[in-house]
Amino acid sequence: MKTILITGSNGLIGSEMVKHFHGLGWGVHGIDNNMRGDFFGPQGDTRWNQQRLLTECAGFTHHEQDVRDRLGIIELVGQLEPDAVLHAAAQPSHDLAAARPFDDFDVNAVGTLNLLEAVRRVCPHSPFVYLSTNKVYGDAPNRIRLRELDTRWDYDDEQYVGGIAEDFSIDQSKHSLFGASKVAADIMVQEYGRYFGIPTCCLRGGCLTGPSHSGVELHGFLSYLIKQNLSGGTYQVYGYKGKQVRDNIHSYDVARFVEEFLAAPRCAEVYNLGGGRQNSCSILEAFSRVEGITGNRMIWQYVDKAREGDHICYISSLEKIQDHYPGWKISKSLDDIFSEIADAWVVRSR
Numbered sequence: 001m002k003t004i005l006i007t008g009s010n011g012l013i014g015s016e017m018v019k020h021f022h023g024l025g026w027g028v029h030g031i032d033n034n035m036r037g038d039f040f041g042p043q044g045d046t047r048w049n050q051q052r053l054l055t056e057c058a059g060f061t062h063h064e065q066d067v068r069d070r071l072g073i074i075e076l077v078g079q080l081e082p083d084a085v086l087h088a089a090a091q092p093s094h095d096l097a098a099a100r101p102f103d104d105f106d107v108n109a110v111g112t113l114n115l116l117e118a119v120r121r122v123c124p125h126s127p128f129v130y131l132s133t134n135k136v137y138g139d140a141p142n143r144i145r146l147r148e149l150d151t152r153w154d155y156d157d158e159q160y161v162g163g164i165a166e167d168f169s170i171d172q173s174k175h176s177l178f179g180a181s182k183v184a185a186d187i188m189v190q191e192y193g194r195y196f197g198i199p200t201c202c203l204r205g206g207c208l209t210g211p212s213h214s215g216v217e218l219h220g221f222l223s224y225l226i227k228q229n230l231s232g233g234t235y236q237v238y239g240y241k242g243k244q245v246r247d248n249i250h251s252y253d254v255a256r257f258v259e260e261f262l263a264a265p266r267c268a269e270v271y272n273l274g275g276g277r278q279n280s281c282s283i284l285e286a287f288s289r290v291e292g293i294t295g296n297r298m299i300w301q302y303v304d305k306a307r308e309g310d311h312i313c314y315i316s317s318l319e320k321i322q323d324h325y326p327g328w329k330i331s332k333s334l335d336d337i338f339s340e341i342a343d344a345w346v347v348r349s350r
């Protein structure tokens with residue numbers, strides 16, 4: 001039986017990977033110390049998801065391990081000698097990184113180095129997939145010429161109609177400290193591929209979402225927006241008239257891609273991975289869509305100040321990823337995503 005080691009296994013992406021690879025018959029080991037609860041308080045707590053995985057996935061092993069603990073990571077990887085590593089543990093928020101810069105860098109950059117070095121020493125032939133982010137491009141996407149439509153911003157430049165590709169500059173723009181720590185990790189993952197020949201892959205995520213997110217105001221936009229709609233809470237819109245655009249991909253489609261990559265790994269690869277134009281929406285469009293699904297009016301307030309480094313319009317080009325892996329495509333539509341998240345919040349609030 002093949003084994004996979006998944007970090008951040010209590011989180012949105014990690015937990016989807018656990019379910020997916022358990023379903024494919026792999027031996028699955030997860031690492032998580034519930035640091036999301038420490039970052040975001042009780043609303044960010046992920047223990048519920050850990051319990052769910054332990055109940056639903058017989059044979060799944062949880063390791064209460066901190067990715068910052070270098071020796072602990074090297075020892076665990078040494079014991080398991082996994083056939084693949086999926087690294088999704090992270091401090092995921094711009095704003096929190098500014099408040100806790102050492103924790104942000106230690107988790108995102110140093111934690112990634114700890115895992116890479118453990119893999120190099122123990123199992124250098126095992127593919128290493130890293131959940132990077134579109135924030136490695138900083139706010140440079142905001143320099144693309146835009147046009148304002150009734151409910152969203154859109155690119156006003158032919159070159160970007162299909163979205164932003166992997167050769168977009170990651171240099172000389174405002175990243176936030178979070179974006180900077182993720183760039184450090186992204187480059188390190190590529191380097192362990194190029195320099196040591198490890199089959200590594202960076203997935204520069206757009207908006208990764210799904211029913212297992214513990215969405216909070218500072219991270220997990222759709223999950224949090226739908227939760228607020230269901231509970232009658234107020235959603236704060238920060239700048240850009242609420243017309244800022246994100247492309248949304250269901251965590252299941254992320255897991256499906258990782259399955260494809262592990263079946264035919266490549267070295268030092270980088271892919272943009274979001275929902276593409278077909279799954280893009282602005283915040284205003286998300287309000288109408290959720291109102292249509294739940295029947296609840298969205299209560300929201302406008303704050304006339306954009307978040308630092310926020311993208312005005314971000315759509316991932318999926319051309320390269322689909323060219324390299326033609327067996328992969330987006331299978332969950334925006335409607336699927338909204339309905340599944342809404343259903344999950346209803347169940348969790350019982």
Ligand SMILES: NC(=O)c1ccc[n+]([C@@H]2O[C@H](COP(=O)([O-])OP(=O)(O)OC[C@H]3O[C@@H](n4cnc5c(N)ncnc54)[C@H](O)[C@@H]3O)[C@@H](O)[C@H]2O)c1
Binds near residue numbers: 035087088132
């Ligand atoms: N969700 C998104 O929209 C999005 C977009 C782009 C990129 N990403 C990236 O994808 C990855 C996964 O994101 P997610 O949405 O699943 O986040 P998440 O917060 O739901 O999951 C991350 C998990 O990592 C755990 N963790 C944090 N610090 C840890 C540590 N020191 N040791 C062990 N575990 C620790 C947390 O407790 C949490 O369960 C992250 O790298 C994130 O930057 C996410």
